[in-house]
């Protein structure tokens with residue numbers, strides 16, 4: 001039996017809408033960032049749901065990171081609001097930052113970049129096996145509110161120039177273990193890192209304030225790094241005001257929830273790199 005595909009954003013399914021391929025990172029980047037590698041290193045770690053076994057997958061995929069697609073978004077969303085309200089407004093900022101050129105980022109640009117980062121991180125999560133870190137309600141929020149879900153924190157940095165794109169989606173499982181509330185649901189958050197050329201963004205999306213409060217060691221790691229926090233509060237700065245951050249620091253931050261191990265309540269569940 002074929003499972004009916006549903007658009008993750010609007011919730012509509014065929015024949016009302018046509019489900020199309022949505023790029024995780026737009027293939028337009030292939031033209032902007034011409035020295036990008038045409039190959040992805042795919043490293044995936046997760047726990048097999050049926051066997052409980054810890055699976056590690058390392059392989060090379062002969063595909064540009066800007067050609068990776070998911071098949072969960074309808075044509076109307078893809079060519080409509082995702083293009084016009086999410087992708088196009090940030091083009092001038094992304095193009096400059098990816099290529100290491102200076103650009104003035106103001107409060108409004110912070111909001112636009114946060115919208116793009118949150119959407120891209122949520123879509124990236126669909127590449128991994130379910131359960132997804134972003135719920136159906138949260139996908140809908142992204143479409144209707146055009147901003148990150150509550151309890152999302154986003155940092156922007158100027159990274160060491162690399163031709164390899166680095167994307168990491170670290171899923172966080174929040175297990176509530178109160179003795180008196182054993183039926184509290186397990187919820188998911190994620191820490192997603194997107195590093196293209198000289199630009200890096202980190203999206204820490206939590207399913208509750210409580211979950212965010214338990215990640216303070218992680219947040220402290222971000223405070224130590226020369227990054228600009230662009231969400232929830234935006235600010236004004238020039239991209240070149242940011243000191244360069246090394247790739248090894250980016251990698252460290254991308255897995256910091258794993259390293260910091262704030263409490264056993266938050267365990268790292270699955271992650272994958274491009």
Ligand SMILES: [Zn+2]
Nearest residue numbers: 007010074077
């Ligand atoms: Zn749709």
